[in-house]
Amino acid sequence: GAVVSQHPSRVICKSGTSVKIECRSLDFQATTMFWYRQFPKQSLMLMATSNEGSKATYEQGVEKDKFLINHASLTLSTLTVTSAHPEDSSFYICSASSGQGYQETQYFGPGTRLLVL
């Protein structure tokens, strides 16, 4: 089946630094990639949707200047948390789809746990 990887799996950083998280589709071309953040009680919040070669579409309430998303190729999307603060500590999950809409099958990555000190 389709495989999506994320790197790093876990990162600890100091407040004020920037952190880059990579999401890769290993065996298919991901037209669309989604970035989620998992909150307590297991709910997932969609942060943004990115299509290869175009600007990401951010959900309401998500600061695009703080969470920079780049989808430079059909197999790679990156999420950069700029000037991270402790409240940004969370579990960030990406998913990738070969389609365009939300109803297309999404393949999820294993997640990246970010801890900002």
Added chain:
Amino acid sequence: EDKVVQSPLSLVVHEGDTVTLNCSYEVTNFRSLLWYKQEKKAPTFLFMLTSSGIEKKSGRLSSILDKKELFSILNITATQTGDSAIYLCAVHHGNNNDMRFGAGTRLTVKP
């Protein structure tokens, strides 16, 4: 290799039917299993299971975990068209509490 497998991948039923969705897993250091319903944007959390044999129930939905046989089922009784969605199973595991998703089951409920 860690893996989470859902079956069936796709299912079409009629309103009123009962469906059972399956999720089997092979992971290191299992911590919990979660079920989500995805209709539009972000998946909606349904259940988290950590103990074997204890059924969790919410309305017409229920789920149970078997840690010996390494699987979980999600039951939906008296299905409605609004139950049409992709149902995702995910497992938290490992020392870093990694998360692995299954490919999902696409459920279509016809009137």
